[in-house]
């Protein structure tokens with residue numbers, strides 16, 4: 538599943554291709570995404586000039602002179618830059634044709650991805666308005682997480698993955714940040730000390746920044762806009778390493794299920 542670093546990598550790939558370009562046509566092969574594309578979708582976007590490509594949580598925001606296209610990659614979606622009119626592969630659902638002769642092509646085998654074109658401010662759209670702060674932004678700091686964890690009995694890993702607390706910290710990065718902060722994923726959020734909360738905030742920021750730097754983690758479903766996979770997987774300490782020796786202390790990495798998701802941790806390094 539594309540996580541925040543993959544989405545940010547996609548954003549960085551799209552920005553120079555799309556900014557300042559006009560979308561001359563929108564070609565839809567399959568309307569049934571997570572939500573069906575409405576009848577007026579193509580007409581609403583065609584002729585718009587792209588003013589920038591932003592991101593909020595795992596949503597790409599393709600900003601135009603007439604509104605914002607909000608794109609979510611879902612479980613298996615990707616955006617690639619192709620020559621306009623080139624042959625479509627299976628699951629290539631939408632082409633945004635640009636006046637440069639290129640097209641941005643949305644592929645999504647499982648069709649959990651989505652596209653919404655909104656004319657007003659994107660921040661108040663129902664998909665975006667309830668989201669917590671960005672993990673790499675200034676609002677997500679030790680003081681903020683301290684306040685949000687007090688009196689909370691929920692396990693810290695599950696709290697970190699709650700988008701109302703902080704967005705974009707998925708399963709891989711929650712596990713990895715807790716390892717780097719030396720905190721057990723099972724601890725009640727409200728029992729963390731101030732020093733631990735501070736370490737955790739720094740670890741979240743560092744693990745996400747490091748993953749963005751190499752283009753993300755997911756090798757199976759996700760490709761960058763230039764088609765190459767992410768390489769962060771080689772730097773993972775615990776995620777999907779159950780039974781393998783901890784890279785720091787050699788203790789076998791353990792696995793358990795929390796909130797229907799697999800959690801990985803080192804019982805020696807993390808307390």
Ligand SMILES: [Zn+2]
Nearest residue numbers: 783786803806
């Ligand atoms: Zn260890």
